[in-house]
Amino acid sequence: MTRPAKVELDLGALRNNLQVVRKAAPAARVWSVVKANAYGHGLAHVWSTMRATDGFAMLNIEEAILLREAGWKGPVLMLEGFFSADELPLFDQYRLTTSVHSNWQLKALAEARLKAPLDIYLKINSGMNRLGFAPSRVAVIYQQLRRISNVGEITLMAHFADADKPDGVDQAMTRIELAAGEIDAPRSLANSAATLWHPHTQHQWVRPGIILYGASPSGNWQDIANTGLKPVMTFNSAIIGVQNLMPGERVGYGSRFQAPREMRIGIVAAGYADGYPRCAPDSTPVAVEGVMSGTVGMVSMDMLAVDLTPCPQAGIGSPVELWGNLVKIDAVAQAAGTVGYELMCAKAPRVPVVVKH
Numbered sequence: 001m002t003r004p005a006k007v008e009l010d011l012g013a014l015r016n017n018l019q020v021v022r023k024a025a026p027a028a029r030v031w032s033v034v035k036a037n038a039y040g041h042g043l044a045h046v047w048s049t050m051r052a053t054d055g056f057a058m059l060n061i062e063e064a065i066l067l068r069e070a071g072w073k074g075p076v077l078m079l080e081g082f083f084s085a086d087e088l089p090l091f092d093q094y095r096l097t098t099s100v101h102s103n104w105q106l107k108a109l110a111e112a113r114l115k116a117p118l119d120i121y122l123k124i125n126s127g128m129n130r131l132g133f134a135p136s137r138v139a140v141i142y143q144q145l146r147r148i149s150n151v152g153e154i155t156l157m158a159h160f161a162d163a164d165k166p167d168g169v170d171q172a173m174t175r176i177e178l179a180a181g182e183i184d185a186p187r188s189l190a191n192s193a194a195t196l197w198h199p200h201t202q203h204q205w206v207r208p209g210i211i212l213y214g215a216s217p218s219g220n221w222q223d224i225a226n227t228g229l230k231p232v233m234t235f236n237s238a239i240i241g242v243q244n245l246m247p248g249e250r251v252g253y254g255s256r257f258q259a260p261r262e263m264r265i266g267i268v269a270a271g272y273a274d275g276y277p278r279c280a281p282d283s284t285p286v287a288v289e290g291v292m293s294g295t296v297g298m299v300s301m302d303m304l305a306v307d308l309t310p311c312p313q314a315g316i317g318s319p320v321e322l323w324g325n326l327v328k329i330d331a332v333a334q335a336a337g338t339v340g341y342e343l344m345c346a347k348a349p350r351v352p353v354v355v356k357h
């Protein structure tokens with residue numbers, strides 16, 4: 001038997017989730033965000049299932065080239081644009097839409113020798129203070145871009161810091177309106193949270209990421225429980241050892257967990273080197289043979305321990321779901337003090353992927 005840790009990708013769920021986005025934003029076109037190797041799912045595994053999308057958004061040029069060489073002819077948006085002027089010939093060759101967020105990029109665009117103009121996403125700093133132009137400068141930048149012959153269509157772009165909160169887009173929208181002023185250009189503002197919860201931000205193009213993969217932008221599964229979204233990634237393994245503990249006996253590095261009574265525990269072939277969070281506390285949810293239980297003790301590099309009390313029939317070989325349909329990735333992330341995004345992206349290369357079509 002090979003090591004049982006594996007990730008299963010449910011491409012049916014991915015198709016379903018794209019439909020959920022279409023229903024949520026019926027008038028908008030959809031950039032499917034596939035940065036970070038499609039949030040850890042593997043761009044090569046998922047992109048053809050997502051070809052019903054209107055475009056793909058990412059930030060590594062290698063991922064954009066992979067899509068073009070696989071035959072994707074539709075729009076490709078580079079969310080952080082070109083990182084240096086010498087990338088522009090590739091943007092030209094592969095026909096990539098580029099975000100423009102800094103002054104030096106205007107100069108680089110003006111001086112480049114391109115076969116044809118590139119479409120531009122002009123990035124407004126809506127208050128997050130990562131990338132983008134201050135609202136008061138946007139009109140001038142827009143006029144400068146319009147005069148560059150290498151610049152094709154210009155779309156106004158912004159990104160929300162707090163779209164998972166009820167009033168979370170209000171201040172940003174004020175800044176965006178101020179920036180947009182009289183500019184007559186399409187807009188792309190909404191991430192997953194804004195697409196679901198602030199439909200007035202949808203405009204011409206939405207940019208969902210996390211909801212395509214079936215996790216919650218807020219970090220709380222309950223917030224998307226009624227949307228019809230389904231988890232795409234399941235992280236499974238199995239029990240490879242069993243221990244019977246006497247009261248007071250301890251488990252794992254640092255002896256963090258101490259058995260309060262006699263108990264059976266199972267040792268699961270999955271650890272932080274597979275992408276399971278090391279900081280997961282005792283009682284982080286897991287499912288053993290489909291029965292909910294919790295972890296005990298510190299997560300090791302290659303193993304973790306689970307309480308077998310709720311499932312006395314379980315033993316060596318019993319399947320364990322670390323996250324997926326029963327154990328929501330959001331619940332594991334919440335226990336570990338992070339978000340589903342980080343757990344997906346942390347899926348280690350050593351974990352084999354099984355694709356369910």
Ligand SMILES: *Cc1c(COP(=O)(O)O)cnc(C)c1O
Pocket residue numbers: 033035079159190191192193207208209210211217
């Ligand atoms: C990652 C990202 C998105 C998608 O965010 P989600 O919260 O996953 O929907 C959209 N726009 C930009 C600029 C991003 O960096």
